[in-house]
Amino acid sequence: xxxxxxxxxxxxxxxxxxxxxxxxxxxxxxxxxxxxxxxxxxxxxxxxxxxxxxxxxxxxxxxxxxxxxxxxxxxxxxxxxxxxxxxxxxxxxxxxxxxxxxxxxxxxxxxxxxxxxxxxxxxxxxxxxxxxxxxxxxxxxxxxxxxxxxxxxxxxxxxxxxxxxxxxxxxxxxxxxxxxxxxxxxxxxxxxxxxxxxxxxxxxxxxxxxxxxxxxxxxxxxxxxxxxxxxxxxxxxxxxxxxxxxxxxxxxxxxxxxxxxxxxxxxxxxxxxxxxxxxxxxxxxxxxxxxxxxxxxxxxxxxxxxxxxxxxxxxxxxxxxxxxxxxxx
Amino acid sequence: xxxxxxxxxxxxxxxxxxxxxxxxxxxxxxxxxxxxxxxxxxxxxxxxxxxxxxxxxxxxxxxxxxxxxxxxxxxxxxxxxxxxxxxxxxxxxxxxxxxxxxxxxxxxxxxxxxxxxxxxxxxxxxxxxxxxxxxxxxxxxxxxxxxxxxxxxxxxxxxxxxxxxxxxxxxxxxxxxxxxxxxxxxxxxxxxxxxxxxxxxxxxxxxxxxx
Amino acid sequence: xxxxxxxxxxxxxxxxxxxxxxxxxxxxxxxxxxxxxxxxxxxxxxxxxxxxxxxxxxxxxxxxxxxxxxxxxxxxxxxxxxxxxxxxxxxxxxxxxxxxxxxxxxxxxxxxxxxxxxxxxxxxxxxxxxxxxxxxxxxxxxxxxxxxxxxxxxxxxxxxxxxxxxxxxxxxxxxxxxxxxxxxxxxxxxxxxxxxxxxxxxxxxxxxxxxxxxxxxxxxxxxxxxxxxxxxxxxxxxxxxxxxxxxxxxxxxxxxxxxxxxxxxxxxxxxxxxxxxxxxxxxxxxxxxxxxxxxxxxxxxxxxxxxxxxxxxxxxxxxxxxxxxxxxxxxxxxxxxxxxxxxxxxxxxxxxxxxxxxxxxxxxxxxxxxxxxx
Numbered sequence: 001x002x003x004x005x006x007x008x009x010x011x012x013x014x015x016x017x018x019x020x021x022x023x024x025x026x027x028x029x030x031x032x033x034x035x036x037x038x039x040x041x042x043x044x045x046x047x048x049x050x051x052x053x054x055x056x057x058x059x060x061x062x063x064x065x066x067x068x069x070x071x072x073x074x075x076x077x078x079x080x081x082x083x084x085x086x087x088x089x090x091x092x093x094x095x096x097x098x099x100x101x102x103x104x105x106x107x108x109x110x111x112x113x114x115x116x117x118x119x120x121x122x123x124x125x126x127x128x129x130x131x132x133x134x135x136x137x138x139x140x141x142x143x144x145x146x147x148x149x150x151x152x153x154x155x156x157x158x159x160x161x162x163x164x165x166x167x168x169x170x171x172x173x174x175x176x177x178x179x180x181x182x183x184x185x186x187x188x189x190x191x192x193x194x195x196x197x198x199x200x201x202x203x204x205x206x207x208x209x210x211x212x213x214x215x216x217x218x219x220x221x222x223x224x225x226x227x228x229x230x231x232x233x234x235x236x237x238x239x240x241x242x243x244x245x246x247x248x249x250x251x252x253x254x255x256x257x258x259x260x261x262x263x264x265x266x267x268x269x270x271x272x273x274x275x276x277x278x279x280x281x282x283x284x285x286x287x288x289x290x291x292x293x294x295x296x297x298x299x300x301x302x303x304x305x306x307x308x309x310x311x312x313x314x315x316x317x318x319x320x321x322x323x324x325x326x327x328x329x
Numbered sequence: 330x331x332x333x334x335x336x337x338x339x340x341x342x343x344x345x346x347x348x349x350x351x352x353x354x355x356x357x358x359x360x361x362x363x364x365x366x367x368x369x370x371x372x373x374x375x376x377x378x379x380x381x382x383x384x385x386x387x388x389x390x391x392x393x394x395x396x397x398x399x400x401x402x403x404x405x406x407x408x409x410x411x412x413x414x415x416x417x418x419x420x421x422x423x424x425x426x427x428x429x430x431x432x433x434x435x436x437x438x439x440x441x442x443x444x445x446x447x448x449x450x451x452x453x454x455x456x457x458x459x460x461x462x463x464x465x466x467x468x469x470x471x472x473x474x475x476x477x478x479x480x481x482x483x484x485x486x487x488x489x490x491x492x493x494x495x496x497x498x499x500x501x502x503x504x505x506x507x508x509x510x511x512x513x514x515x516x517x518x519x520x521x522x523x524x525x526x527x528x529x530x531x532x533x534x535x536x537x538x539x540x
Numbered sequence: 541x542x543x544x545x546x547x548x549x550x551x552x553x554x555x556x557x558x559x560x561x562x563x564x565x566x567x568x569x570x571x572x573x574x575x576x577x578x579x580x581x582x583x584x585x586x587x588x589x590x591x592x593x594x595x596x597x598x599x600x601x602x603x604x605x606x607x608x609x610x611x612x613x614x615x616x617x618x619x620x621x622x623x624x625x626x627x628x629x630x631x632x633x634x635x636x637x638x639x640x641x642x643x644x645x646x647x648x649x650x651x652x653x654x655x656x657x658x659x660x661x662x663x664x665x666x667x668x669x670x671x672x673x674x675x676x677x678x679x680x681x682x683x684x685x686x687x688x689x690x691x692x693x694x695x696x697x698x699x700x701x702x703x704x705x706x707x708x709x710x711x712x713x714x715x716x717x718x719x720x721x722x723x724x725x726x727x728x729x730x731x732x733x734x735x736x737x738x739x740x741x742x743x744x745x746x747x748x749x750x751x752x753x754x755x756x757x758x759x760x761x762x763x764x765x766x767x768x769x770x771x772x773x774x775x776x777x778x779x780x781x782x783x784x785x786x787x788x789x790x791x792x793x794x795x796x797x798x799x800x801x802x803x804x805x806x807x808x809x810x811x812x813x814x815x816x817x818x819x820x821x822x823x824x825x826x827x828x829x830x831x832x833x834x835x836x837x838x839x840x841x842x843x844x845x846x847x848x849x850x851x852x853x854x855x856x857x858x859x860x861x862x863x864x865x866x867x868x869x870x871x872x873x874x875x876x877x878x879x880x881x882x883x884x885x886x887x888x889x890x891x892x893x894x895x896x897x898x899x900x901x902x903x904x905x906x907x908x909x910x911x912x913x914x
Binding site: 043046047048049144145148216217219220292293294295296297298299300301302 | 579745894
């Protein structure tokens with residue numbers, strides 16, 4: 001197992017780390033680009049239409065064209081906006097979304113993974129920072145829709161952080177470690193993916209992560225039909241692209257987390273580890289798109305009630321059950 | 330009908346001749362005021378001998394008379410200026426001072442229960458502006474037409490909002506497009522046009538160029 | 541400066557939120573000035589007129605037949621019904637006979653139009669509530685109706701199909717069979733809609749008990765159509781004041797129980813079923829041939845007088861009030877616009893609600909701005 005921390009901090013190792021980060025960034029960007037493409041194709045298929053098929057073969061370059069368009073668009077900062085915060089917000093939102101990739105083990109040889117002992121906590125802590133970016137964006141835009149969207153987003157992400165965190169604790173108890181690599185190894189060792197013994201936790205995780213990602217049916221912060229676009233309504237061009245990037249980056253990261261924690265990560269028979277990981281990630285992402293094509297949106301108060309009165313008790317029950325079973329075994 | 334003439338709104342110059350035209354038109358199975366206006370705007374094309382009266386129209390007229398008697402009894406004999414038929418529906422012309430009282434009476438009365446305001450329209454005639462409401466009793470099935478008139482220059486009619494809340498926007502629309510002020514209306518502002526729009530387009534003398 | 545005053549209560553301020561006229565969920569150019577306190581609405585003021593084209597004024601300078609295309613542009617989701625409402629009023633005024641085949645064709649296209657309009661409502665309403673797919677599903681089905689209309693009158697949205705005394709075109713060969721096929725097809729689809737939407741917990745949670753009003757309020761505000769029927773009051777002009785040949789058909793008037801948004805949604809679905817029943821019956825008994833335009837004078841002159849008649853439109857009672865001097869143009873034409881009147885209740889419905897309910901309630905009132913603003 002490769003471990004960055006055991007390497008001495010020399011010039012070549014720093015350069016290697018930098019290269020590693022760039023490679024991961026490029027990988028993540030590639031995944032995001034084609035996640036968006038796949039999303040549009042899947043939604044198109046589910047909604048009796050075709051989806052993008054014009055730019056490049058099968059429309060494969062559609063997202064690239066969209067990104068290019070966003071990059072060359074005028075960068076508008078509203079006159080009454082809080083300029084400094086307005087420009088800072090997308091960065092605050094994006095940086096953690098990329099940083100969390102550091103702890104996700106992509107494959108058995110995970111060269112590019114920081115083998116952190118507190119991997120799960122690291123993920124939760126960093127992803128919470130994005131909320132600040134979203135809230136700041138809503139506030140700095142000086143737009144009522146953006147403000148409401150930002151506030152809703154903050155309230156929602158905070159409320160769902162708790163069941164999400166608790167649902168992970170069950171897995172952590174099973175493996176006896178917060179290190180994501182160890183969790184994968186524990187599953188491999190047990191010969192059983194956590195999704196089966198932790199089914200309750202998995203359900204809570206699935207729901208809470210959907211809410212964390214602001215995806216249907218929890219897409220209130222950017223409810224098109226109510227808030228126009230939520231917190232990023234005033235953003236254009238590159239800054240808007242950053243918010244979109246953040247969103248899909250988290251989708252990828254959350255899928256990675258789900259695969260690692262509940263579906264055995266890169267472990268699996270026959271196929272190479274990275275392919276198993278990719279398949280599991282894709283399953284999670286597909287599930288999200290499927291939800292998006294199927295469900296209407298929750299109402300904001302129902303959303304909160306659901307988190308505190310349903311998910312949180314469920315997560316606690318799961319935690320207690322896991323603890324009891326673990327103690328008896 | 331001579332009584333009615335006395336109780337009309339204070340006669341203005343050209344308006345005085347109006348009831349007599351109405352009287353002349355009486356046998357026709359069409360409503361009088363509209364026919365009257367036709368006569369007043371431009372001479373209507375010469376009519377042939379009137380066709381045999383339509384039984385539906387006769388029934389409507391009889392019913393209008395009956396409602397008039399009811400209103401006379403309950404309210405005052407001066408409230409109803411005229412009765413007749415609007416096509417095949419009973420029609421009563423109400424003095425504008427009694428407008429709200431009559432509509433309310435007909436809504437509350439057990440005999441008619443005209444609880445549903447189906448249509449409200451204003452029309453600009455050469456000498457007056459007329460506001461028409463079609464009232465429906467959803468329980469008893471009565472369907473009648475009530476109308477009232479106001480002077481064109483100082484168009485003012487009491488608002489029906491208190492009786493039929495649904496008249497709110499209709500009255501605003503009539504105010505907007507015809508310039509009738511509905512006294513007692515809770516929120517009388519223009520509804521279709523800009524607040525700073527000049528003139529009232531549905532008036533016949535409105536010209537987009539002069540405004 | 542502290543946000544907390546002595547009584548330890550957070551000081552709050554009312555916020556004025558401007559919804560529209562460019563807003564994805566106002567179905568056109570409706571503008572709502574919403575005063576909110578936190579997430580609770582304290583007052584709503586609808587601002588309309590952005591689409592005002594002065595149809596009533598324009599009609600005064602048009603011959604009766606020329607007005608028909610203008611009615612297409614009122615409630616552009618149910619143009620056939622608008623066409624009919626005007627022709628019906630004129631026919632009533634002139635005591636015109638309409639040939640049998642024309643009456644049947646009218647009923648078929650009107651009920652198909654009602655289906656199309658209701659489908660559109662269901663799709664748009666679900667879109668308002670955040671579900672994207674139903675919108676595209678109903679469009680696929682509505683498209684078939686639009687294609688059928690295209691075949692019979694050469695237009696997809698603004699049909700201009702009815703004429704005083706009948707219809708403009710007879711059905712092309714094979715058209716009636718296509719309609720029959722479509723009815724069968726939609727009947728099967730109907731269950732899919734019912735299962736996919738009506739049983740969805742999130743949808744139920746967002747619409748059950750939301751935006752309630754009772755029959756008394758509905759009648760006082762002059763509401764009509766599904767808005768009135770959702771309160772449990774079976775007021776359908778096709779039954780209450782039968783026009784055309786509706787007295788020959790066997791169909792039910794579905795009514796709601798609670799007068800909430802869910803009832804209004806569900807009645808749309810049920811009415812689609814009833815409309816399909818009517819179309820089926822009409823297809824069975826339509827005369828196989830015959831004129832489609834009655835004996836109508838070249839120049840239509842409505843006898844002097846005033847006329848009002850209303851029909852059951854897709855959104856409520858659609859009526860035309862005509863004052864005529866006996867000329868070829870109306871002296872005054874007033875439209876009883878169901879959307880316009882139904883919209884009046886909106887401020888009452890929204891006061892005290894959460895801002896998140898605005899779209900659910902507004903969507904269920906089912907307005908078309910082309911009609912509201914006329």
